[in-house]
Amino acid sequence: MQTPPRFLRVPLIAISLPVIIVGLVLAYSDAALASTRVAAQQPTVVATTGMVGDMVREIGGDRIRLTVLIGEGVDPHLYKPTRADIAALARADAIFTNGLQLEGKLADTLKRIASTGKPVLAVAESVPRERLLSPDGADDHPDPHVWMDPALWAEAIPAVRDTLSTLDPEGRRLYEQRAAAYASRLTALDAYAARAIATIPEASRVLLTAHDAFAYFGRAYGLEVRGVQGISTESEAGVRDIERLVELIASRSIRAIFVESTVSERNINAIIAGARARGHTVRIGGSLFSDAMGKPGTWEGTYIGMIDHNVRTITEALGGTVPEGGLRASGEPSPRSDDPH
Numbered sequence: 450m451q452t453p454p455r456f457l458r459v460p461l462i463a464i465s466l467p468v469i470i471v472g473l474v475l476a477y478s479d480a481a482l483a484s485t486r487v488a489a490q491q492p493t494v495v496a497t498t499g500m501v502g503d504m505v506r507e508i509g510g511d512r513i514r515l516t517v518l519i520g521e522g523v524d525p526h527l528y529k530p531t532r533a534d535i536a537a538l539a540r541a542d543a544i545f546t547n548g549l550q551l552e553g554k555l556a557d558t559l560k561r562i563a564s565t566g567k568p569v570l571a572v573a574e575s576v577p578r579e580r581l582l583s584p585d586g587a588d589d590h591p592d593p594h595v596w597m598d599p600a601l602w603a604e605a606i607p608a609v610r611d612t613l614s615t616l617d618p619e620g621r622r623l624y625e626q627r628a629a630a631y632a633s634r635l636t637a638l639d640a641y642a643a644r645a646i647a648t649i650p651e652a653s654r655v656l657l658t659a660h661d662a663f664a665y666f667g668r669a670y671g672l673e674v675r676g677v678q679g680i681s682t683e684s685e686a687g688v689r690d691i692e693r694l695v696e697l698i699a700s701r702s703i704r705a706i707f708v709e710s711t712v713s714e715r716n717i718n719a720i721i722a723g724a725r726a727r728g729h730t731v732r733i734g735g736s737l738f739s740d741a742m743g744k745p746g747t748w749e750g751t752y753i754g755m756i757d758h759n760v761r762t763i764t765e766a767l768g769g770t771v772p773e774g775g776l777r778a779s780g781e782p783s784p785r786s787d788d789p790h
């Protein structure tokens with residue numbers, strides 16, 4: 450190997466130090482620029498309910514900045530936006546709602562924002578229309594509680610994935626991978642729920658809850674569902690409704706009815722008292738998560754954890770047994786309270 454002539458080596462060494470320094474400075478400022486760009490380009494999205502937010506977070510991961518408006522224990526039917534909510538909605542690059550008139554009091558605000566051309570995706574409206582339930586045959590007002598059937602809820606995943614991909618095309622691959630992973634977790638959840646509910650003795654497969662949020666759940670798993678209030682908590686249950694349910698409990702020997710984290714227990718207590726007056730004992734089978742998830746940072750504070758909780762509570766109170774090992778045995782990673790995802 451030939452040694453380079455001395456006159457070449459000296460200038461090379463002399464040049465290289467400043468070049469390295471300049472190179473480092475350039476590399477640093479490049480990196481700084483790139484990270485500013487990522488932060489600036491990171492889509493800012495807002496979701497209305499926890500269930501919608503959970504799906505968006507599962508698909509968007511760390512690439513998106515997500516704000517969820519309606520928190521734990523809050524009833525979306527009655528929710529009124531705060532000033533901070535309206536500011537968040539105005540700032541957002543995209544908005545994900547449940548739709549189907551679930552967020553009744555937010556409807557005007559959302560309509561106004563959608564008219565500016567900002568993407569507003571009604572997640573529950575992106576499932577096949579023919580699979581929606583319409584109470585009393587009122588086709589113009591389908592039941593909004595679509596998340597109660599995990600297989601049906603999973604049908605909304607592609608619309609969320611595509612909305613995020615349009616907003617942030619560089620993230621497309623990641624969104625596709627995460628969407629596919631989430632879909633398979635919901636498939637496992639659905640299979641688990643079906644196995645658990647099937648252990649309830651057939652005559653006891655009646656689910657009586659505070660308001661009519663469980664029709665999709667009942668259709669998916671073969672439970673007859675009755676709600677004290679209608680599909681929106683905006684309408685009050687009358688004395689006649691309560692009387693009818695007391696009769697149902699007595700005639701079907703229903704042994705447990707359920708309260709919901711977002712609805713007052715007043716009606717449920719009136720029913721229990723009414724049944725007792727007829728010599729029939731019915732107890733509260735537990736509290737179900739209907740229109741909001743549990744506490745953030747807990748297993749029930751995730752969509753899958755919320756359904757898992759409901760399945761276990763309903764199954765055990767109505768005389769069934771959840772499969773050994775719970776949801777984990779069906780392939781769902783173990784619930785971690787420190788990391789809800």
Ligand SMILES: [Zn+2]
Nearest residue numbers: 662680681740
């Ligand atoms: Zn509801």
